[in-house]
Amino acid sequence: MIKVGIVGGAGYTAGELVRILLGHPSAEIVWIHSSSNAGNKLFDVHTDLFGETNLEFCEGMDFEAVDVIFLCMGHGRSATFMKEHNLPDQLKVIDLSNDFRLDRQNNEFVYGLPEVNRPKIKDCRYLANPGCFATSIQLALLPLAAGHLLDEIHVHAITGSTGAGQAPSGTTHFSWRNGNVSVYKAFGHQHLNEMTETMKELMPGFNEAFNFIPVRGNFSRGILASVYLNCPISETEANDLFGKFYSTHPFVTISAKPVDVKQVVNTNKCLLHVKKYGSKLHVVSVIDNLTKGASGQAVQNMNLMFGLDEQEGLRLKPVAF
Structure with a gap:
C-alpha cells in the first residue's frame, strides 16, 4: 500500500483527493494536516465524507510514515514549504499549486501532464500538477503542437465556481454567481505561461499569439474550453491525428458528437x-x-510514480442528472 500524507487538507482539492483515495485499492491515507482544523473530523469540513471516514485533521506531519505527500495549499505556500522542511530522500511530493509549473529546464519538479510527460513522471520524485484550465486547453492542442500545426490560438473557456477555491469572495457567493456569467483575467490568466511553455516544448519556435478569455460559470464544477485556430489539414485528418495521439492515453476520448460538461463531472476523463x-x-x-x-x-x-496502472482508483463514472 502507498502511504499518503496530505498537507493543507481543508480546501476543495484536498476534499476531492480524500474522496478518491478512500476508494483507491493501493493507497492508504495516514495523515491529513490542517493547522486550523487539527483535532476535527474530516467530515466536519468535507461534509460529503460523513459516513465514509472517521479520520481527523492533525497538526503534526510525520514524513517518515508516508511514501508520498500531496501539497494542497494556496499558491505561493508550496515553495515556502519546500524551503522550510528537510524531507526524507525516499519521500515523493505532488504539488497542486502553481509554484513549480514553470521554468522546467531549471526545475526539479516534473510537469505532471501525463499525456505529454508520462515517461518523466514515472521516474520523478517531485511533481507539479497542472492547472485546471491548462489541462483542458492543452489536451485540445497537444496533437497539433506535436504535429507542428499550431497557428495563432484562440480560447474561450468557462469554469465552475469550485475553480476559485473554498474561501468565499464577491464573485463566488451564490447570490452573485447564480444566473450570472462573467469574464475575468482576459488575455492575462496565470495558466497562459504553463500552456505556452508546453506548446514550445512540443513545437520549438512556436511564437504565435495565445489568446485566452476565461469565463466564470454559474455552476459548481467542470470546464468547457472552446479552442480554434487556422489549420491546413482536413477534419478527417485532424480526427485521425487526435485519435492516434491519444490512443495510449486512457482518460482522453475523441467524440464524434458534441460534448458537454455533465459527461465528465466527477470523473478523471477529458472528452x-x-x-x-x-x-x-x-x-x-x-x-x-x-x-x-x-x-x-x-x-x-x-499511480505512474509508483508503477501502478494509471487508471487505478480512477474508474469513476459521471452523474448526468
Missing part, C-alpha cells in the same frame, strides 16, 4: 470534439476541474 469550419479547426474540450483538472490527475500521477 474532445474536433470539427473543421472553413480554414478553422475547432476543438471543444470538457473536464471536471476538481478531478482531471486537479485531484484526479494528481492521483493519476501518483
